[in-house]
Amino acid sequence: MKKLLLLLLLPFLTQAQIKIRGKITGAKGEGLAFANVSLLDTYDGATTAEDGTYTFETDEKGGFRLQVSMIGYHTLIKEITLGSENLTVNLELKETINQLNAVVVSAGVFEASDSKRMVMLKPLDIVTTAGGNGDITSVMQLLPGSTRVGEQEGLFVRGGSAQETKTVIDGMIVQNPFFSSTPDVPQRGRFEPFMFKGTAFSTGGYSAQYGQALSSVLLLSTQDQLGTHTSTTASLNLAGTGVSHTHKGWITGAVYYTNIAPLLALVKNRFDFETVPQGIGTSLTINKNLKRNSHFKLYGTWSDNVSAMNLPSYDTAEESYRFSNRNKNMFSNASWKYVFKDETWIMNSGLSYSNNKDNLEIQDYSADRNDERTQARVVFTKLFGNSNANSLNFGGESHYISVGNRYYEYDFGFDDSYSALFAETEMYFTPKLAVRPGLRYEYTSILGESNLAPRLSLAYKVGQFSQFSFAGGRFYQNPEKEYLYVNPGLTFEQADHLILNYQVIKNKRTFRTEVFYKKYDRLVKEETDFFDPNPYRFPAGKTSNTGKGYARGFDMFFRDEKLIKNGDLWITYSFLDTEREFKNYPKQLTPTFAAKHNMSVVTKKFFTEISTNIGLTYSFASGRPVYALNDDFKGSELTKPFHSVSVMASKIKQTSNSFLVFYFLVDNLLGRDNIFGYRYSPDGTERYAVKSPMKTTVFFGLAWTFGKLNGRSKEADLNF
Amino acid sequence: MKKTLLVMFLAGSSLVVNAQKEKYEAAMTELAGVLQNEYEKSIMPEINKMERVANAEAKEWLPQYWVAYGLIKESYTTTNTAEKDVLLDKAEEYIKKAEALSPKNAEIEVLKANFSSARLIVDPMTRWQKYGALFEQHLAEAAKLDPQNPRVDYLRAANLFHTPEAFGGGKDKAKPYFESTLKKFETFKSPNSYSPVWGKIEAEYFLGQ
Numbered sequence: 001m002k003k004l005l006l007l008l009l010l011p012f013l014t015q016a017q018i019k020i021r022g023k024i025t026g027a028k029g030e031g032l033a034f035a036n037v038s039l040l041d042t043y044d045g046a047t048t049a050e051d052g053t054y055t056f057e058t059d060e061k062g063g064f065r066l067q068v069s070m071i072g073y074h075t076l077i078k079e080i081t082l083g084s085e086n087l088t089v090n091l092e093l094k095e096t097i098n099q100l101n102a103v104v105v106s107a108g109v110f111e112a113s114d115s116k117r118m119v120m121l122k123p124l125d126i127v128t129t130a131g132g133n134g135d136i137t138s139v140m141q142l143l144p145g146s147t148r149v150g151e152q153e154g155l156f157v158r159g160g161s162a163q164e165t166k167t168v169i170d171g172m173i174v175q176n177p178f179f180s181s182t183p184d185v186p187q188r189g190r191f192e193p194f195m196f197k198g199t200a201f202s203t204g205g206y207s208a209q210y211g212q213a214l215s216s217v218l219l220l221s222t223q224d225q226l227g228t229h230t231s232t233t234a235s236l237n238l239a240g241t242g243v244s245h246t247h248k249g250w251i252t253g254a255v256y257y258t259n260i261a262p263l264l265a266l267v268k269n270r271f272d273f274e275t276v277p278q279g280i281g282t283s284l285t286i287n288k289n290l291k292r293n294s295h296f297k298l299y300g301t302w303s304d305n306v307s308a309m310n311l312p313s314y315d316t317a318e319e320s321y322r323f324s325n326r327n328k329n330m331f332s333n334a335s336w337k338y339v340f341k342d343e344t345w346i347m348n349s350g351l352s353y354s355n356n357k358d359n360l361e362i363q364d365y366s367a368d369r370n371d372e373r374t375q376a377r378v379v380f381t382k383l384f385g386n387s388n389a390n391s392l393n394f395g396g397e398s399h400y401i402s403v404g405n406r407y408y409e410y411d412f413g414f415d416d417s418y419s420a421l422f423a424e425t426e427m428y429f430t431p432k433l434a435v436r437p438g439l440r441y442e443y444t445s446i447l448g449e450s451n452l453a454p455r456l457s458l459a460y461k462v463g464q465f466s467q468f469s470f471a472g473g474r475f476y477q478n479p480e481k482e483y484l485y486v487n488p489g490l491t492f493e494q495a496d497h498l499i500l501n502y503q504v505i506k507n508k509r510t511f512r513t514e515v516f517y518k519k520y521d522r523l524v525k526e527e528t529d530f531f532d533p534n535p536y537r538f539p540a541g542k543t544s545n546t547g548k549g550y551a552r553g554f555d556m557f558f559r560d561e562k563l564i565k566n567g568d569l570w571i572t573y574s575f576l577d578t579e580r581e582f583k584n585y586p587k588q589l590t591p592t593f594a595a596k597h598n599m600s601v602v603t604k605k606f607f608t609e610i611s612t613n614i615g616l617t618y619s620f621a622s623g624r625p626v627y628a629l630n631d632d633f634k635g636s637e638l639t640k641p642f643h644s645v646s647v648m649a650s651k652i653k654q655t656s657n658s659f660l661v662f663y664f665l666v667d668n669l670l671g672r673d674n675i676f677g678y679r680y681s682p683d684g685t686e687r688y689a690v691k692s693p694m695k696t697t698v699f700f701g702l703a704w705t706f707g708k709l710n711g712r713s714k715e716a717d718l719n720f
Numbered sequence: 721m722k723k724t725l726l727v728m729f730l731a732g733s734s735l736v737v738n739a740q741k742e743k744y745e746a747a748m749t750e751l752a753g754v755l756q757n758e759y760e761k762s763i764m765p766e767i768n769k770m771e772r773v774a775n776a777e778a779k780e781w782l783p784q785y786w787v788a789y790g791l792i793k794e795s796y797t798t799t800n801t802a803e804k805d806v807l808l809d810k811a812e813e814y815i816k817k818a819e820a821l822s823p824k825n826a827e828i829e830v831l832k833a834n835f836s837s838a839r840l841i842v843d844p845m846t847r848w849q850k851y852g853a854l855f856e857q858h859l860a861e862a863a864k865l866d867p868q869n870p871r872v873d874y875l876r877a878a879n880l881f882h883t884p885e886a887f888g889g890g891k892d893k894a895k896p897y898f899e900s901t902l903k904k905f906e907t908f909k910s911p912n913s914y915s916p917v918w919g920k921i922e923a924e925y926f927l928g929q
Contacts, residue, residue, distance in 0.1 A: 036768035038775060043747055045772045047765040069771070071806055098809075099802045124846055227853035608884050654888040 018082060021055035022089040024048050024068055032093060035070040040077070058082065068093060072100055074386075097389035101431040103461035107471035107501035107514065108205035110143050112198065125568075126193040128604050131617035131646035131667060133699070136199060137178075137189045140218065142600045144514070144555030144572040145203035148621050148642060149593050151676040151690050152535075153178040153186040156593050157203055158518060159551030159578030160215025163480055164495075167218045168210060170297070170335050172352040173399070175373045177218075180327040180358050183311055183536050184676075184690050190301070190329070195285075196220045203555075204497040204516060205471025208424040208438025208455045209379065209393060214477045214495040214520070222297060225250055225287040230707050237701020238263040252285040258305070269694045272310040274322065279305030293339035300332040308361075314679045314688055321363040328357045344388060348395075349378040367407040375399040386428060394423035403481050407538070412485035416446035416478070424455070432461040444478055444492075451476045451492050465506040471499045479524045479545075487543045494521050508561040515554045523547030523582035531584060533592075533627045533680060539584070549580020549588060567605030574598040589633060590625050592677060595642070597622040612651040619644050626677060629684035639677060645669045659705040667697040747773055748782065748914035755790045756918045762797070763790055774814070781825070782914060784818035787811075788831060789916075792838045804842045811835060826866030827916050833858035833875050855879065870904035873897045874919035881926055891929070898923045 024035045031052020038045035039058055046056040061082050066089055069075040073093040080089060095101055112121035125139070126132060132139035140155055141148050147156040154162025167177035169191070179187040193199075200219040210217045228249040235242050235256075242256030259278040264271065281303030288296045308324030335350035358369040379395035397420050404413030424438030436457040443450040455473030462468060476492040483490060496519045503512040525547035526539050555574035563569055576596055579588040597620070604615035623638030648665035668674075673695060678687040751773070754766045767790035774783035791811035795804045815835060819828050833855050840851035855875075863872045877897030883889020901923040910917050 034762075034764045034768070036771055038768075038772040041776050043743065043769070043772050043776055045768070047768040067775070071810055098806055100800075100806055226849055227857065611884065611887075652887070 016084060017057045017059050018084065019055060019057050019086040020066070020080075020082075020089060021053070021086070022091065023052045024054065024070075025052055025090070025092050026073075027092065027094065029092075032070060032073070035068055035073075035093070038067050038069075040065040040067050072096060072098055095431055096387040097428050097431045098387065101461075102389065102428065103432055103434050103459040103467050103469075105426065105434055105436055105457045105459045105469055105471070106467065106503055106512075107457060107459070107469035107499045108203050108497070108516075110140075110145075110201040110203065112200075121199075126199065128613050128615055128648075128650070129602055129617060130604070130615035130648040130665065131600075131602075131619060131644065133188075133665065133667065134193060135188050136191065136193050136196075136218070136220070139193075140199075140201045142572065142602060142617065142619060143201060143203075144512075144557050144574045144598075146201075146574075147576070147593060147595050147598055148619060149186075149624075149676070150642065150674055150692055151184045151186060152593075153181065153188075155201075155216060155218060157216035158516060158553070159549075159576055159580070159591070159594050160495075160518075161591070161593060164213055164215035164477065165218060166210070166213040166216075167220065169220045169299075169333060170222055171209075171348065171350055171377050171379065171397075172333050172335075172375055173212070173373070174331065175354045175371055175401075176329055176331075176356045179305065180325055180329075180356075180369075182307070182309070182323065182325070184679075185693060190303075190331070191220065195222055195299075197223045203499070203514070204518060205455070205457065205473055205499045206475075207436075207457075208422045208440040208453070208473075209395075211420055211422075211440050211442055211453065211475070212418070212477050214475050214493060215518075222285075222299060223287065224295065225289055231705055232707055233703060233705040235701065235703040238266065238699055239701075250286065250288050252287075253283070255282045256280070263699065267694055267696070267698055270691070271693050272320065273308065274310065275306055275308035275324065277305065277307035279303055279327075281305075293341070293343075295337045296335075298332075298334045300330070302328075302330040304328050312679070312688060313363075314681050314686075316681070317686070317688070322361065323363075324361045326359040328355075330355050344383040346381040346383075347378065348381070349376075351376050362407070365408045367405070369405050370413075371401070371403040373399060373401045390425070390427045392423070392425045394421075396421045405481075405485065414446055414481075414484060414488065416444055418442065418444045418478075434459045438473075442476060446484060446488055447478065447491055449491055451494075463504075466502070466504040469501040469503075471501070472497055479543075482539055483524045483543050486540060490524060490543065491522060491545050493523050493545065493547075495519065496521075510557070510559040512557040513554060516552065518551040518578075520547070520549040520551075520580055520582075523549060523580065525582055526584045528584050531586065531627065531629070531631050531633075533629060533631070533678075535592075547580065547582035547585075549578065549582060551576065551578035551580075551594075553577050564603065564605050566608065567603065570600075570602045572598075572600050587633065589627070592625055592627065595621040595624050610651070611653065612649055615648045617644075617646045619646075624677065628678075628687070629680040639675050642674045642676075643670075643672050644674070657707060660702065661704075662700075662702045664700040665698075667699070668692070668695055671696045744773070744777060744780075745912070745914065748786075752782075752786055752914040752916075755786055755793070756916075757921075763794060767791060767794065774817075779821065781818045781822035781828070784814045784821065785828065785831060785916070786914075788814035788818065788835070789918075792831070792835055795838050796841070801842050804838070808835065808838055808842075811838075824865060826862045826869050827871070829858050829862035829865060830869060830871045830875060830916075833862065833872075837875070837879060868904055868907065870901045870908050871916065871919040873904060874901040874923050877901060877923065878926065881929075894926070898927050902927075 024032045026032055033048055033050045035048040037054045042060055044056055044058040046054040048054045063081050066078045066080050067075060068091050070093060072095060074096055076091055076093055112125060126136055127134050129139050137155055140146060145158050149156050152162060155165040156162055157165055167174040178189055181187060198221040202216045206217050230247050232245045239260045240256060240258035242254060244252055244254035246252040257280050259276060261276045283301035286298040290296055305327045310320040311323045313319045313321045331354040333350060333352040338347045352375045355372045360367040375397060377397040379393055382392045384390050399418040401416045420440060420442045422440040426434060426436040428434050438455040440453040453474045453476055457471040459467055459469040475495045479490045479493055498517045499514055501514045522545040524543050524545060527542040553576040557572045559570040561568050576594055578594050579590050581588045600619040602617045604613060606613045621642040623641050626637040626639055646667045647669060650661055650663040653660040673691060676690045678689055680687050751766050751770045755763055767787060770783055770786045770790060774787050777783050788811040791807050795807040798804050815832060836851045836854040836858060840847045859872055859876060862869060877894045880889045880894035901919055905920045
């Protein structure tokens with residue numbers, strides 16, 4: 001009985017406190033400050049001092065758990081027994097892998113993203129960069145590793161042609177990322193920058209999740225649903241007008257009409273149009289968070305454009321021929337993301353259909369270009385290990401492609417079914433060392449062949465703000481369709497990449513440099529005994545996979561976000577040494593699209609008082625090789641170097657339920673007559689310089705949004 | 721005897737319960753006071769103490785709330801942007817815990833709006849899109865749950881105060897909201913000595929600017 005009484009009163013009687021003390025250290029024995037030491041199920045505990053030591057008192061007796069937690073470290077629990085003696089408990093914490101300490105695989109990739117860490121650019125940079133004209137590809141051309149080629153659209157990466165770069169939206173290959181090609185007039189990309197929350201531009205050594213690109217992939221990921229508001233945006237500029245409506249944040253429909261007549265009336269140009277480029281287009285975007293862990297996206301766009309122009313025929317100085325085109329293009333992509341219950345398994349799947357038709361008339365001959373692609377893709381991701389920082393990605397994709405070209409009485413075409421399987425894992429051995437091996441298997445029916453492409457990336461953090469990264473692997477691509485029409489017996493073209501990267505990001509300053517080596521093999525080569533430099537000739541002769549080549553060089557990127565208040569400065573420089581024997585080149589030569597030196601300086605500043613962003617860009621490319629008709633390849637003529645200065649300004653005005661953006665840009669401010677190459681008369685005696693049809697370009701317009709914004713405003717609706 | 725024992729036992733256990741409750745209230749009152757009013761030095765030690773209470777009182781939403789509140793406040797004063805995000809990652813965990821214990825709570829919605837604003841401040845130019853929208857969404861939800869909550873108006877006012885005029889913000893736009901914050905505080909009654917009361921001194925401070 002007495003015992004029971006004592007037991008009941010025990011909590012009030014025992015006042016004998018004991019002290020618990022000790023030191024909390026990291027892996028190297030360094031004291032950790034501000035760690036939380038707690039005696040679980042009680043309020044007792046302490047915060048460690050600067051040197052990692054702690055001390056606290058408790059009246060508890062018996063078996064308890066002592067927990068140590070600290071931001072950036074794994075929580076540790078130790079069983080202890082509290083008696084009448086003071087206790088000393090020293091513990092060592094293990095670091096988690098987090099954004100403060102983890103290395104990031106960075107070799108060969110230039111990212112613009114909101115959510116990811118250690119990115120080089122932000123999505124907003126794409127619309128605020130002068131000289132980029134709000135076009136994703138044009139901005140990427142200002143980054144290290146790509147060459148500005150003024151007469152043709154596309155990304156020319158480290159000695160690669162434009163066909164060696166693939167554009168990918170949410171994992172899906174975009175068959176026609178640019179408006180239809182016209183000889184010697186570069187076209188804009190079809191997709192507006194603000195559709196995307198992230199852009200990753202690869203300069204090589206890219207992930208096993210992607211293929212069919214010898215040089216580079218441009219990965220675009222579309223926006224997620226933001227908010228639930230309804231708004232309408234109207235836009236008007238020198239090249240057209242459009243209206244889009246967003247209903248409750250999840251569905252957006254847009255229609256637009258383009259016509260460049262106002263631009264042509266205002267800006268002096270060399271165009272000789274019979275029908276000014278004009279067209280209509282429409283798009284639908286659905287972006288819906290379904291249940292808790294499921295997200296559905298649909299994007300569909302359709303457009304119809306016409307133009308007719310007289311192009312120089314190069315027979316004599318005056319002669320021209322008519323080139324007209326009616327283009328109908330559609331692209332659609334549906335994707336579904338599902339996160340499984342424990343949040344360590346994620347599935348991304350997608351289905352896409354695209355169709356492009358060009359009805360051309362070339363000097364009274366009718367011609368057609370058709371292509372169609374249906375693709376499906378699924379990728380599973382498993383997160384595992386320390387802090388779930390490790391991942392395993394595996395999946396597959398399947399494409400059905402149908403392409404055709406008709407010209408006069410010639411009719412070419414083929415169907416191809418292409419499938420790929422891939423697996424890739426990214427593992428952190430320590431927060432400082434990450435390894436990403438991957439493997440890709442591809443089969444394509446037109447070649448009747450398969451390939452296996454290994455990829456490997458490594459990253460090692462050498463200091464708190466600096467790291468080295470390596471990327472390498474093998475990359476395959478089907479030969480261009482013009483070759484496959486005539487000779488389906490060809491095989492894959494291949495390239496091997498090696499890239500070493502070093503970067504420091506500290507205090508709003510970034511320095512990054514890369515050294516690379518790329519080896520081309522099995523490139524398609526034409527057997528001809530006469531060299532025709534015309535890039536638009538049709539290669540009807542014998543071909544084989546006997547071409548080869550290399551590209552090597554380095555590039556540098558420096559960015560300072562501190563020097564200019566509310567502003568930004570970047571400087572890039574790339575050095576490229578490349579030669580290849582391919583197409584109709586009789587021996588290894590520097591291709592006409594490769595410039596040895598490329599440089600750009602980009603600055604911008606936001607003036608708060610007048611709420612205006614002003615940007616200024618200078619870009620430079622050294623001369624590119626010129627090869628004459630039936631050249632003997634003994635001389636080495638280069639075009640004049642390329643220089644351009646561009647400015648842009650955008651003014652923003654926001655009231656409670658409307659948002660107005662006015663923008664103004666001038667491209668090639670100094671009016672320099674850049675020469676991109678030469679075209680030759682049939683007998684080779686005369687040559688004509690290829691120049692930009694507009695020297696100095698002026699462009700302006702406005703976008704006006706009514707209604708509540710879904711957080712998507714700012715320069716979001718800059719519809720250049 | 722048996723009866724006496726039972727009475728003693730009941731008295732004893734209720735004493736223990738009362739003692740525990742008193743201890744909880746005392747700790748909470750002290751810590752909530754410091755977390756809300758300290759603007760000079762780091763509140764990391766108090767956040768740690770509150771975390772100990774939160775772990776011991778895993779069924780109470782307020783300790784979880786205060787840990788998240790403290791971490792958000794600490795993130796505003798940290799200069800390293802990566803560290804801000806790491807602090808906020810942890811704040812998010814505690815917001816989730818609080819919400820699981822007390823769903824549809826206006827104070828937690830206000831805290832979520834405050835959290836969105838803290839995420840936004842790490843990189844305003846680019847996070848504006850996502851976190852600006854979330855900020856609005858949580859404030860609207862809070863206002864729906866408790867139209868008289870003065871902190872809804874306070875956060876809206878503080879947000880406007882820090883937004884440039886060109887983007888629809890500015891001192892003048894913020895003023896009426898600061899005033900309505902103070903007006904709502906006139907009738908606002910905190911249910912106990914350790915529930916949120918922040919927003920009043922801050923509103924007064926901003927109105928003096």
